Each structure stands twice: as structure tokens, then as C-alpha cells.
Amino acid sequence: MTATGRRIRKRKLKAEINVVPYIDVMLVLLIIFMVTAPLLNLGVDVKLPQVAAATVEQPKQQVVVQVADDGALSLIQRDEHGATSKLALEEEALIDRVRAFRAANPALVVFVAGDGAARYDTVLAILQRLRTDAGVEKATLLTSAPEPTRP
Structure with missing residues (x-):
């Protein structure tokens, strides 16, 4: 016995981890992610155009704005008689000319x-x-029909 009358016991060290608090934290995080995941729908549904599109009714007076691969602009115009003219223009001149065509034909x-x-x-x-x-009001993209595939 010691002077105080108490026995000193040696404590054994535990070699295991108490995982109960970690499980609680993981369950809370799981619930948070399950609730917030549907709210994070940032995408927008887009319907891409099909290549084989239906033909558009051809107006008598056609105005085609052509954008080349280097960004150069051209104005292609076909009048009622079928005569076609092509002009290479800067952007401002092209917009002014199309505005004049629009004033003549709404x-x-x-x-x-x-x-x-x-x-x-x-x-x-x-x-x-x-x-x-x-x-x-009616400005649309021009496409070409796809090449038929050979068997």
C-alpha cells in the first residue's frame, strides 16, 4: 500500500478508434448533398438542329450574308428577276445596306x-x-443538305 491508501492501477491504452462521431458527420454530409444536388442543375436543355432540315419557302428577293472562315463579310442579293450580285463589305456598311433593304421590304x-x-x-x-x-425580324442560318452515304 501507498501512503494514501489507494492502489494505483495502470490504465491500458485502447487500440481502437471510436467511429461513431465520424459516422454521424458523414450522414449529415450525405443528407446535405442529397438535398442540394437537385438544386445545382445549371445546364440548359438545348435542342440542336438536325442537318437534314426542312426547306424554307424561298422568297422572291433573297438577301444572304456570307461569313467567310477569316471573318470577311459578303452580301449576296438576288432580285425578283433572278439576277445575283455579290459584294464584299465591312460590317457597318453591310448592316446599313440590309437596313435599307428592310425599309423597302418589311x-x-x-x-x-x-x-x-x-x-x-x-x-x-x-x-x-x-x-x-x-x-x-426574320434572320436565319443557312445550311446545306448532307451528302448521301453510299453503301
Whole structure:
């Protein structure tokens, strides 16, 4: 016995980890992620156009804005008699000319023919300027029919 009358016992060290608090934390995190995951739907559903699209009714007066792969702009115009003219223009001159065509014909349809190698943002910027600055209500992208595959 010792002087105090108590026995000193040696404590054994436990070699195990108490995982109960960790399980509680993991369950709380799981619930948080399950609740917030459906709210994080940041994507927008986009329906991409099909390559084999239906043909559009061809108006008598056609105006085609052509965007080359280097961003150069051209205005292709076909009148009622079938005569076609092509002019290489700067963007401002092209918008002014299309605005004049729109003033003469309020139901004007403008087709934008973008080269396959042209930057997408360039083609969309021209399309947006035709709708806003030139006042064209019917401006659409021009596509070509796909080549038939041979068996």
C-alpha cells in the first residue's frame, strides 16, 4: 500500500478508434448533398438542329450574308428577276445596306451563311446585329443538305 491508501492501477491504452462521431458527420454530409444536388442543375436543355432540315419557302428577293472562315463579310442579293450580285463589305456598311433593304421590304428574310471553319461567335454576332441594328425580324442560318452515304 501507498501512503494514501489507494492502489494505483495502470490504465491500458485502447487500440481502437471510436467511429461513431465520424459516422454521424458523414450522414449529415450525405443528407446535405442529397438535398442540394437537385438544386445545382445549371445546364440548359438545348435542342440542336438536325442537318437534314426542312426547306424554307424561298422568297422572291433573297438577301444572304456570307461569313467567310477569316471573318470577311459578303452580301449576296438576288432580285425578283433572278439576277445575283455579290459584294464584299465591312460590317457597318453591310448592316446599313440590309437596313435599307428592310425599309423597302418589311417582310425581308435574311439568310446568314457561315463557313464551317468560321468562328461561331462571329456568326452569332452578325446574326444578332442583323436582328437588332438592321431591324430584320426574320434572320436565319443557312445550311446545306448532307451528302448521301453510299453503301
